[in-house]
Amino acid sequence: MQSKxxxxxxxxKVIVEKLVNYYxxxxxxxxxxxxxxxxxxxVKSTLTFLRKTDWARQKVEELYIKSIPKFS
Incomplete structure (x- = not known):
């Protein structure tokens, strides 16, 4: 069964790279x-920061989810 x-x-890393490439x-x-x-x-400094900072990571993940249709 596929995850929702x-x-x-x-x-x-993939999330950050896709966002940087797009925006x-x-x-x-x-x-x-x-x-x-x-x-x-x-990308490297961003990953280091996001891995330590939950609220910022959450914002980046939310933006990624909203942006998925734009990546196709």
């Missing part, structure tokens, strides 16, 4: 105003 969770089987760091910083998107942004 849209994040099932998707790593945080870019500038737009991500406007949508979710966190330093890792606005000050010297990189």
């Amino acid at each position: 969770d849209p994040l099932h089987g998707i790593t945080l 870019g760091f500038d737009t991500l910083g406007e949508l979710i105003p966190i330093k890792c998107f606005t000050v010297n942004p990189s």
Whole structure:
């Protein structure tokens, strides 16, 4: 049976990479105003921050779920 969770089987790295490829760091910083998107942004620093910061990770995951239709 397939999971109904849209994040099932998707790593945080894939989520961040897809969002960065689609929106870019500038737009991500406007949508979710966190330093890792606005000050010297990189996928690596973003992942480090999100793995330690539950509220920020939740916002990024919510944006990813809302954005899934745009990725196709």
